[in-house]
Amino acid sequence: MxxxxxxxxxxxxxxxxxxxxxxxxxxxxxxxxxxxxxxxxxxxxxxxxxxxxxxxxxxxxxxxxxLNHERTHFQGLLWKSLVGFLVLDAYRSLLVKKPEEEWGTSMSISSIFWIYRKMLMDVFLGNYMFLCSFLFAIRSLLKTSAQFSRFRDLLLAVLISSLGVSTCSDLHH
Structure with a gap:
């Protein structure tokens, strides 16, 4: 190595x-x-x-x-980081939306389901758009045909840095 x-x-x-x-x-x-x-x-x-x-x-x-790419199960680490990021992002989104929504004991199941569905759509769609623009920026700004393995390395770096940001923003709420 x-x-x-x-x-x-x-x-x-x-x-x-x-x-x-x-x-x-x-x-x-x-x-x-x-x-x-x-x-x-x-x-x-x-x-x-x-x-x-x-x-x-x-x-x-x-x-x-x-992180040793030969020794570490890199694909598993990438997926675990992605799931952790999405969970923290969903929690952050829920905390941001909480003051806007009426959270009470009289809420119906359908309204709770609607709030969570809206939150998950925001999280998944927002992160999908971010990843698409990230891939486009890598390919166009670096003027390379970013190999998939290099893209995975950059994605892991972004996920690790985002986990820190998500954790810090969760602590402030």
């Missing part, structure tokens, strides 16, 4: 050298001369906080140095 420096994105062969169990030396990038990936020594919570704060180094760490 080929790793990347989280500072500059340069390809490197290894992130650390292990001398004995618990005794490692982090490698430096030959391009920028900085430590290639300092997140190796960090707790998972620090990485998650940096992902929520949208730090590019944290995304490079997760997408290039943690």
């Amino acid at each position: 080929e790793y990347r420096c989280v500072q500059c994105g340069f390809r490197i062969k290894t992130l650390f050298v292990q001398y004995s169990p618990g005794n490692i030396r982090l490698m430096k990038c030959v391009n920028c001369k900085a430590v290639a990936d300092e997140y190796i020594e960090c707790e998972l919570m620090i990485v998650l906080i940096d992902l929520i704060l949208h730090k590019p180094k944290a995304y490079r760490h997760v997408l290039f140095n943690v």
Whole structure:
């Protein structure tokens, strides 16, 4: 597996050298001369906080140095991320619509069903339009025939960043 420096994105062969169990030396990038990936020594919570704060180094760490496309069931991870994003987006949509709708004990089953149907249509249609425009932008702006595997990598990056945004926006409501 080929790793990347989280500072500059340069390809490197290894992130650390292990001398004995618990005794490692982090490698430096030959391009920028900085430590290639300092997140190796960090707790998972620090990485998650940096992902929520949208730090590019944290995304490079997760997408290039943690997720191994040969070892990880990439297709399953993509689907799980997509379902998690849609659930959080539906919850966000429900919280936004809650003040507009009358939520009381006298609501009929048909009105509740109508509200949820409308919410799910908004979520699925909005995200479908986003993904279509995202694919179009990749193909037209980058002037490439974006290979499907590269598109999956970009989609996973967008989903991971959106999960952080959805989580933060849910906390504010």
